[in-house]
Amino acid sequence: MSLAQSRLHVGREMSPGLALQIGEGAAQQVKHAEPDAGGIVPLWRQVPSQHRTDHNYYDLALLKEPVWIWSVPAYFYMGGVAGGSAMLAAALHGKKRLRRLANWCRFLAFLGTTIGPVLLTYDLGKMSRFLNMLRVLRPSSPMSIGSWSLAGTGMMAALSLLQGDRSGAVTRYGTAVGGLLVAGYTGVLLGNTANPLWRERRLLLPALFMSSAAASTAGVLQMMPLDEREEKVVQRFGMVGKAGEAACMVAMQRNDATVPEVAAAAREGKGGVLWTAAKAALVSGILVELLPVRSPLKRKVSGALTTIGAICLRFALLESGKAAAREPQTTINVQRRRMKG
Amino acid sequence: MTTPATGFFTDTSVCIGCKACEVACKQWNQLPADGDFFSGRSYDNTIHLEATTWRHVAFVERQARLSGQTTSRPFSWLLMSDVCKHCQRAGCLEACPTGAIVRTEFDTVYVQPDVCNGCGYCVVCCPFGVINRREDDGRAWKCTLCYDRQKDGVEPACAKACPTDSIAFGKLDDLREMAQARLQELHRRGVTEAWLYGMSERDQPGTEGLHAFFLLLDRPEAYNLPPDPIVPTKGVAGSWGVMALAAAGMAAAALAATHSRGGDRK
Numbered sequence: 001m002s003l004a005q006s007r008l009h010v011g012r013e014m015s016p017g018l019a020l021q022i023g024e025g026a027a028q029q030v031k032h033a034e035p036d037a038g039g040i041v042p043l044w045r046q047v048p049s050q051h052r053t054d055h056n057y058y059d060l061a062l063l064k065e066p067v068w069i070w071s072v073p074a075y076f077y078m079g080g081v082a083g084g085s086a087m088l089a090a091a092l093h094g095k096k097r098l099r100r101l102a103n104w105c106r107f108l109a110f111l112g113t114t115i116g117p118v119l120l121t122y123d124l125g126k127m128s129r130f131l132n133m134l135r136v137l138r139p140s141s142p143m144s145i146g147s148w149s150l151a152g153t154g155m156m157a158a159l160s161l162l163q164g165d166r167s168g169a170v171t172r173y174g175t176a177v178g179g180l181l182v183a184g185y186t187g188v189l190l191g192n193t194a195n196p197l198w199r200e201r202r203l204l205l206p207a208l209f210m211s212s213a214a215a216s217t218a219g220v221l222q223m224m225p226l227d228e229r230e231e232k233v234v235q236r237f238g239m240v241g242k243a244g245e246a247a248c249m250v251a252m253q254r255n256d257a258t259v260p261e262v263a264a265a266a267r268e269g270k271g272g273v274l275w276t277a278a279k280a281a282l283v284s285g286i287l288v289e290l291l292p293v294r295s296p297l298k299r300k301v302s303g304a305l306t307t308i309g310a311i312c313l314r315f316a317l318l319e320s321g322k323a324a325a326r327e328p329q330t331t332i333n334v335q336r337r338r339m340k341g
Numbered sequence: 342m343t344t345p346a347t348g349f350f351t352d353t354s355v356c357i358g359c360k361a362c363e364v365a366c367k368q369w370n371q372l373p374a375d376g377d378f379f380s381g382r383s384y385d386n387t388i389h390l391e392a393t394t395w396r397h398v399a400f401v402e403r404q405a406r407l408s409g410q411t412t413s414r415p416f417s418w419l420l421m422s423d424v425c426k427h428c429q430r431a432g433c434l435e436a437c438p439t440g441a442i443v444r445t446e447f448d449t450v451y452v453q454p455d456v457c458n459g460c461g462y463c464v465v466c467c468p469f470g471v472i473n474r475r476e477d478d479g480r481a482w483k484c485t486l487c488y489d490r491q492k493d494g495v496e497p498a499c500a501k502a503c504p505t506d507s508i509a510f511g512k513l514d515d516l517r518e519m520a521q522a523r524l525q526e527l528h529r530r531g532v533t534e535a536w537l538y539g540m541s542e543r544d545q546p547g548t549e550g551l552h553a554f555f556l557l558l559d560r561p562e563a564y565n566l567p568p569d570p571i572v573p574t575k576g577v578a579g580s581w582g583v584m585a586l587a588a589a590g591m592a593a594a595a596l597a598a599t600h601s602r603g604g605d606r607k
């Protein structure tokens with residue numbers, strides 16, 4: 001038996017000489033036959049028998065945790081920067097004295113839409129099949145819409161990077177519209193799930209992602225060498241983004257508070273720490289920005305803080321989503337509350 | 342649709358917890374083992390539905406009598422063989438960006454393993470926590486309602502193996518009639534807590550009805566079922582609306598930020 005063959009039979013206790021591997025699940029590739037329970041349940045050696053809990057099933061998870069790895073929140077950030085800079089690039093089109101800034105934006109949009117798909121592919125269970133993302137267009141799936149937007153915007157961004165101010169109206173408006181979609185669809189994507197934390201926040205997430213995209217774009221640009229005129233543009237754009245981001249975060253916490261389990265999932269564990277870090281970085285970024293001095297150092301510090309905040313925020317959303325899925329009572333209570341009306 | 346919709350009706354009142362369905366499913370579909378361990382939770386060492394576990398029997402030892410029953414001590418079992426619900430409005434299917442998840446000619450929900458690229462979106466979109474991505478395989482897997490067997494006109498392996506016919510397979514219309522009759526019979530005998538979970542759109546508007554529905558003897562939470570599941574796409578219009586507004590906001594911010602009174606257009 002070849003190695004590949006023996007791998008296929010792992011965990012199935014069947015002789016390939018006697019049985020045909022043609023069952024619906026036979027194609028499942030198994031490297032380790034008996035994975036440990038993955039931390040889902042402690043083994044009986046360590047815990048006494050569990051008594052039935054009154055309100056749920058032994059406190060076992062009702063939903064599956066998101067399986068996404070670090071590259072997905074990293075993409076959320078990259079996509080935000082790409083989308084924000086695409087929009088800004090379109091708005092800067094033809095402004096002669098801001099040409100350098102426009103080019104920075106075009107470059108960022110191109111970079112984000114190039115690295116973004118790589119990050120997303122890295123998370124795929126079957127990386128070689130990444131092109132299947134464009135196999136169909138399924139309007140009911142924000143991920144499908146997002147994949148097409150990302151691909152389209154990537155092309156537009158490459159074009160406008162090459163053509164600069166000479167690019168036509170189609171490229172210009174295409175980049176802007178595509179950029180806006182890329183910046184915001186991720187919020188819809190998280191809201192459009194069965195995860196109680198994300199679902200309860202579904203009307204705030206798109207606004208959060210959109211405003212945070214503007215803030216992150218400005219954050220990156222602020223860390224670059226800018227002249228006075230450019231600095232002003234970036235600062236204005238970033239301030240709107242940061243204010244929006246802060247407002248959305250406050251609104252989210254208030255919204256969470258209506259279901260104690262949702263608030264707990266958002267507050268506790270890794271997600272909670274990251275959320276607090278995001279808040280702290282955002283607020284200090286705003287404060288530094290408001291200091292009544294003008295210096296490149298101040299600008300760079302503010303940009304760095306905003307960037308750190310935006311990255312922490314995206315990781316916080318994923319981690320708290322995991323926590324919310326682990327706790328069955330979160331799902332149950334959200335639904336029971338809704339049923340009561 | 343040439344063939345009528347088929348599904349499962351799982352009558353938990355006659356389940357004896359033998360796990361024949363779990364074994365039959367693993368055997369027929371040639372699914373790998375999940376590992377040997379004891380969970381400490383009654384006889385349930387399977388714990389949950391998984392990429393490699395497409396039937397799961399839940400065990401609850403209740404210190405209370407079932408109404409209409411006489412036992413020497415207050416005790417009753419809650420046993421339920423859980424499975425993918427093959428929802429009428431399936432969260433997994435509506436979320437799948439590759440078109441790997443399709444509705445078959447039997448109106449069941451099927452993941453095509455040769456298309457799935459393991460993006461993991463269906464995992465967070467199933468309101469029942471059924472489908473999952475297997476780490477080393479990389480793809481999402483779940484019950485196929487024995488698509489291969491159905492194509493040959495035989496019933497799914499679990500239903501075939503069930504010794505008490507707790508798992509009934511058939512045309513959806515027949516199953517619904519059967520479930521109604523069974524419910525009335527149980528109520529007549531005094532088991533008044535019996536009820537039907539997810540049989541039709543009226544029972545479960547969030548999913549518009551399940552193609553694998555259940556007769557339960559307790560609240561859904563007791564079996565780790567959600568009380569009021571909703572397909573995620575219901576309510577997504579609002580999110581898109583908010584996104585559109587926010588997008589308009591960002592466009593306005595960009596235009597305002599780049600606007601200069603001096604007019605430096607050339």
Ligand code: SF4
Binds near residue numbers: 425428
């Ligand atoms: S129960 Fe989950 S996996 Fe099964 S059809 Fe419904 S949404 Fe899909």
